[in-house]
Amino acid sequence: MKTEQLDKLSVIAAARRLVVKVGSSLVTDDGRGIDHAAVARWADQITALHGLGKEIILVSSGAIAEGMKRLGWAKRPREIPELQAAAAVGQMGLAQAYEAAFSARGRHCAQILLTHADLANRRRYLNARSTLLTLLAHGVVPVINENDTVVTDEIKVGDNDTLGALVTNLVEADALVILTDQPGLYSADPRKDPAAELIVDAQADDPSLVAMAGGAGSSIGKGGMLTKVLAARRAAQSGAHTVIASGREADVLLRLAAGEVIGSQLRAGAGKLAARKQWMVDHLQIGGRVQVDAGAAQRLREGGASLLPVGVVDVVGEFERGDVIAVLDAQGREIARGLTNYAAAEARLIRRAPTTQIASILGFMEEPELIHRDNLVLTQP
Numbered sequence: 344m345k346t347e348q349l350d351k352l353s354v355i356a357a358a359r360r361l362v363v364k365v366g367s368s369l370v371t372d373d374g375r376g377i378d379h380a381a382v383a384r385w386a387d388q389i390t391a392l393h394g395l396g397k398e399i400i401l402v403s404s405g406a407i408a409e410g411m412k413r414l415g416w417a418k419r420p421r422e423i424p425e426l427q428a429a430a431a432v433g434q435m436g437l438a439q440a441y442e443a444a445f446s447a448r449g450r451h452c453a454q455i456l457l458t459h460a461d462l463a464n465r466r467r468y469l470n471a472r473s474t475l476l477t478l479l480a481h482g483v484v485p486v487i488n489e490n491d492t493v494v495t496d497e498i499k500v501g502d503n504d505t506l507g508a509l510v511t512n513l514v515e516a517d518a519l520v521i522l523t524d525q526p527g528l529y530s531a532d533p534r535k536d537p538a539a540e541l542i543v544d545a546q547a548d549d550p551s552l553v554a555m556a557g558g559a560g561s562s563i564g565k566g567g568m569l570t571k572v573l574a575a576r577r578a579a580q581s582g583a584h585t586v587i588a589s590g591r592e593a594d595v596l597l598r599l600a601a602g603e604v605i606g607s608q609l610r611a612g613a614g615k616l617a618a619r620k621q622w623m624v625d626h627l628q629i630g631g632r633v634q635v636d637a638g639a640a641q642r643l644r645e646g647g648a649s650l651l652p653v654g655v656v657d658v659v660g661e662f663e664r665g666d667v668i669a670v671l672d673a674q675g676r677e678i679a680r681g682l683t684n685y686a687a688a689e690a691r692l693i694r695r696a697p698t699t700q701i702a703s704i705l706g707f708m709e710e711p712e713l714i715h716r717d718n719l720v721l722t723q724p
């Protein structure tokens with residue numbers, strides 16, 4: 344990890360498809376109301392990037408902060424319906440601001456409000472992907488936010504840094520740019536530690552980054568730096584680099600695209616998960632779990648093995664054939680995920696059974712494996 348300035352090109356220079364996430368404090372001028380000048384600057388830059396052949400998806404926060412401003416609420420409410428009401432009011436403001444800014448530059452933008460449930464279901468996921476790719480193909484700028492007004496705990500992503508990473512993986516973007524109110528990731532929260540140093544360049548999966556990142560420094564932002572670091576790690580799994588930089592830096596997107604190193608760049612490694620395995624890893628909430636014995640856990644960790652019913656000691660929760668379920672080791676830690684060939688009720692009947700007995704226990708056999716290796720991804724090797 345380096346904290347000194349690099350002379351190399353920014354990881355954004357070579358990126359053709361970018362997801363740009365803008366935080367609430369930037370969008371709403373620290374809660375004072377939509378910062379139309381900032382929106383205009385981003386629209387200018389995105390229009391110029393289009394001219395360079397780049398595709399941009401915007402993930403914009405700010406609905407709740409703007410809704411609170413419009414409703415005259417000085418303090419962030421605790422009650423969920425109040426927050427959802429504020430989001431509904433504020434989202435109108437965001438849509439209006441982006442529409443006005445892009446149409447003034449001869450560009451179309453499109454509003455997309457997503458929940459985790461839209462991405463967890465394979466058909467809806469592929470549908471969201473096709474819609475986004477179609478919009479990009481038509482030169483439209485998708486503007487995404489979480490559908491805060493309808494989300495419940497079970498279906499929410501929770502913060503837009505994570506949503507930005509999920510969208511990055513969904514459209515296989517080359518890079519995720521997270522614009523925030525700080526110049527980047529520091530070795531500690533700079534609001535609390537004046538000696539904190541800017542991290543200029545690091546591997547996204549470097550475990551020491553998580554310890555540096557704190558929560559939101561203001562009541563306006565949601566996730567703080569931790570969700571940004573975790574988003575970078577998530578985006579890196581599909582091969583995308585992340586830059587965390589100040590959205591108040593002049594021409595930040597254009598300068599990054601020109602190769603200037605600004606803020607913190609968190610690099611993806613060489614490895615890249617296949618798209619379907621990435622989709623499984625990006626499930627934030629998993630209904631079903633199976634616990635396996637030590638032998639099965641070891642075979643899975645070595646890689647290339649399927650999970651057979653004989654290795655399963657316990658089945659937790661309800662799931663259907665084709666659902667994504669988690670595989671836990673004897674200590675209860677998740678080691679893998681995969682698409683199950685059997686529903687929970689069937690898995691309970693055949694757990695511990697050798698393959699040769701599946702048909703006699705159930706009266707049929709879908710497949711000899713509970714999870715075939717092609718449908719299995721290690722989440723903790």
Ligand SMILES: Nc1ncnc2c1ncn2[C@@H]1O[C@H](COP(=O)(O)OP(=O)(O)O)[C@@H](O)[C@H]1O
Nearest residue numbers: 366367523529531532557560564565566567568
């Ligand atoms: N290590 C860190 N480096 C930089 N900022 C940090 C760090 N840890 C915590 N923060 C806080 O994270 C805040 C940015 O997160 P947040 O308020 O959620 O912004 P946004 O609305 O842009 O998502 C900063 O204002 C800062 O106080």
Ligand SMILES: N[C@@H](CCC(=O)OP(=O)(O)O)C(=O)O
Nearest residue numbers: 367404405406407502503565
């Ligand atoms: N979806 C919410 C934003 C949630 C969020 O993650 O906020 P932020 O930390 O400012 O990016 C809204 O529009 O208010």
